Amino acid sequence: MSLRLGCDVGGTFTDFLVHDPATGEMRTLKVPTTPEAPEEGVMTGIAALAADHPGLMGDLGAVIHGTTLVINAILERKGAETAIIATEGFPDILETRREIRYDIYDIRQEFPAPLVPRRRRREVVERVLADGSIDTPLDEAQALEVLRALVADGVTSVAVCLIHAYANPVHEQAIARLVREHDLPLDVSLSSDILPEIQEFERTATTAINAYVRPKVDTYLGKMETQLQDEGYGRPLFLMQSGGGVIAAPAARAAPVRLAESGPVGGALAARALAEAAGFSDAIAFDMGGTTAKTCLIADGEMPVTRAYEVDRVHRFKKGSGTPIAVPTVDLIEIGAGGGSFAAVDTLGLIKIGPESAAADPGPACYGRGGTRATVTDANVLLGYLDPADFLDGAMQLDLAAAEAAILRDVGEPLGLDTRAAAAAILEVVNENMAQAARMYVAERGGDVERAVMVAFGGGGPLHAHQIARKLGVGRILIPEAAGVFSALGFLAAAPAFEVARSHPMRLAEITKEALEAIFAPLAEEADAVVSQAAPGAPISHRMIAEMRYVGQGHQLRVPLDSLDREAIGKAFSATYAAAYGYAYDDLAPEIVTLRLSAVADQPTASVTGGATAAEVAPGTRDAWDPVSGAMQPHRVLPFDTLSGTVNGPALLAQPGTTILIGAGAKAQRMEGGWLEITLEDVT
The missing domain is CATH 3.30.1490 (Dna Ligase; domain 1)
Known part of the structure; x- marks a missing residue:
């Protein structure tokens, strides 16, 4: 049982990486995500890997999983029917929040709708003081009456958030005992277990999120464990936490709120390790997938872990406009700018990208699966950056005509542009959006982009990194092996x-x-x-x-x-x-x-350098868009694995699961550790 499998469920694709610690060899795969039942996409990918490696499940020593299930359940409001039990007089902490304004000049500012509506926030008679002493004992008879009323109201999960329970959890524990003793069909999350800390709003919000997502996550992970066992996997299932550590499934099922950013964190961890191997202490991790783009600033080799992370922000870049998740979380910024993000023209005649996405179903128009709206991926195909006949290593044929029709209808005709000019405008806007978000994020954290190296990965990161780095003034870009599934590799490089x-x-x-x-x-x-x-x-x-x-x-x-x-x-x-x-x-x-x-x-983890599999691409030339000249220009097309010496742009390098753009005015060199280092000479 020497092999290890990393599996990252994204909004559009589910990524896999099988690593052999003995040889360093890696096998990668991408399959479409199945949003309504993510475990189906996971098992489809595992079956495909097993077909190429007979006996794979018996050889696996670990399966480490990252998922977007928690964050998607919050954003899409698809969690359990949840209630909050609060101390008498304190039912509205979710709405009173911190009683501060995130924008002092906006008299109509909004906040996210509470996950738990007012009618399902109930009070119990009790009071614990800040020093842990009991002022008013819990009225257990009244508490039992409240619990039974919640069951009658259709509630399936309850967050128990009593005042000062961090100092003395006895009353919260008594409510959980009542649920067990009376066999009530309620899933219970106690704030004294989930977040035994002061700050009532953060503690209540975090516990409410845990209660909201736990039934769904528990069911999902239970199915995953069962199906893996049925396929012959005899070890525990492991999960990546938002804070960067790996835990076993039982701990993840108890506190799924710790999994909110489990997928993106894997890539950030791997980016730090790659930057360190390349001799850089400061790095900007840039991960662009099918649904979102993520940026993380790594300064002095330290992961930026915070307990002031927010999700579901009403205003994307304004702190305080979202719901806090006060568990350890790697501090990153995430925007709706992925390959599947929709492109459209707004009422002011401006191109708008995202945050809506075609995701995996139906996908971009060029996928030929029923999607008709223009997306970033359609623009990349139309401008020659992606080969329609060799997408996902030939596993998917892209429909160029469908991409042209979508871009012309949604962007070209409203702006009076031909399809190519419209596609170029889409990429310019999405690149500027990502650069602006990264610039603001780095500045707020006191970072210096001129000191940092960019580590680009994900399905779209290596393709867009050149233009974004130029906009930011970053002079060097690192592209890892297995860049398309780098987050999955990050899972294997993380310690429990x-x-x-x-x-x-x-x-x-x-x-x-x-x-x-x-x-x-x-x-x-x-x-x-x-x-x-x-x-x-x-x-x-x-x-x-x-x-x-x-x-x-x-x-x-x-x-x-x-x-x-x-x-x-x-x-x-x-x-x-x-x-x-x-x-x-x-x-x-x-x-x-x-x-x-x-x-x-303290146990061995996977290296983020060396061992990736090759893309089956014959060297050649393909016309692709050059934003400097504003025209299609010949680009050399080379397989990443055979690269040696220095390559001057413009060029396109093929890697399983992604395409790397070396733009005009840049040169790239394959380093001894296997990664690619791109130097933007017009920046440095």
Whole structure:
């Protein structure tokens, strides 16, 4: 059981990568996603891989899976019938939010509709104080009456979010016990399990999301485990978390809110590893798939993990306009600019791209599966960047005439352009949209694009990277082997890991090393139990973090703790604060708000360099669009795997699952580790 399989379910395609740790060999595959039943697309791809590798399922030592199921359920409002049980007097935390405006000048600003409507937010009589003491005991008879009323109302999942449950979970646990003792058909998510931290809105919103998606995710993963076992796979199913660690399916089924960005995170992890191998500490990971494009800034080799991540933003780029997911999440930006994103002309006569997408069903017009609206992929086909006869390594023939008709109708005729000019305009707009989003994202995080290298991957990333890098002023681009399924490779390069936290507000001057050790000990036990499911017997290392602030402040900073000595913690906080704000205070008292512990298993993971399979493409020439000259120009067409020496643009390199564009004014070199390094000479 030496082989390992990474599987990434995207909005348009499901990506697979089989890795042999002994030889480094990789086998890749893309199949259309089946949105209504994602497990069907997964099993179709596995069957295709097994056909080429008899006995594959018995040889697999691990299947690591990333999915968009959680985020899609939130965005499409396709979760369970969910209720919230709150402390009497606090049913409206989801709508009162933080009581701040994300745009002080917009008097008509909107927020996402709450996942749980007002009529399904119920109150129970109880009250726990901030220090964990009980002011009002739980009225269990009244709580049972509330639970039975929810069942009668058709509720199938409930989020129990009681005030200060992070300090004392006894009342939340009592409600869960009532559900079990009376055999009520309710799936229960407790805030004291999902997010035992202060900040009522974040805790309530995150627990509500978990309750909303858990029945669907539990059913899906249950089917996946059963079908994999039926096909002969005898090991656990593993999932990639939004924060970057791998966990076993039981832990994922208990807290699926941790899977919201599991797919994109795999690519970001792999991008960091590739940038490090190439000698770059700062990188911009650029992942363009069929439905969305994602960007992640990696500074000084560190993954940007946050607990202030938002989904379902009403205004795409405005922080505070979405719903928070306050679990560890790699901080990235995602916009509706994928290959399947629709292109249209709005009432002002401007081209608009996305966020709607043709996705996998029906797909772009050129797929010939019933889609009729113009998409980015249709523009790429029409401009010669994609070969209609050799899409997905020949597995799909593209309909050039359908692409022309869609672009002419949706963009060309409204703007008075011919099909080629309309297609070029579509690509210019989508590239500018992605560059603008990346520019804003990097600037908000204090990044410097001139220091960074771009790592481009996904089905469309290597094709669009040249133009986006030029717009950003990035002088170098790295294209990995297996770029089309790089996120799936990132799953295999990730270690089993899990982070747990507890809020324990206390002033630094009042703490002792012994008190901190007493708090961290159960955190380590909880995290180790989850990591051990994914890596039985592997050594586990711990990383301790304190979220700290000065007394009176409302925002905390993550402070890594190398020591639990009070003086050392104070120095670490001052250094972190100064790095963030340029100065630190000597006359203000620091306090710890939340303690975090991350457990990571020490076991071998896949390398992100070397071993990819070859694309069956004969060298030649194809006319493709050159945006500088504004005309079709001959582009050399070369298979990626046979590349040697330096290639000057314009050229198109074929790789399984993607096409790499080396534009005019750029040169590319295949490096010893297998990746491609593109230099934009007109930028550098």
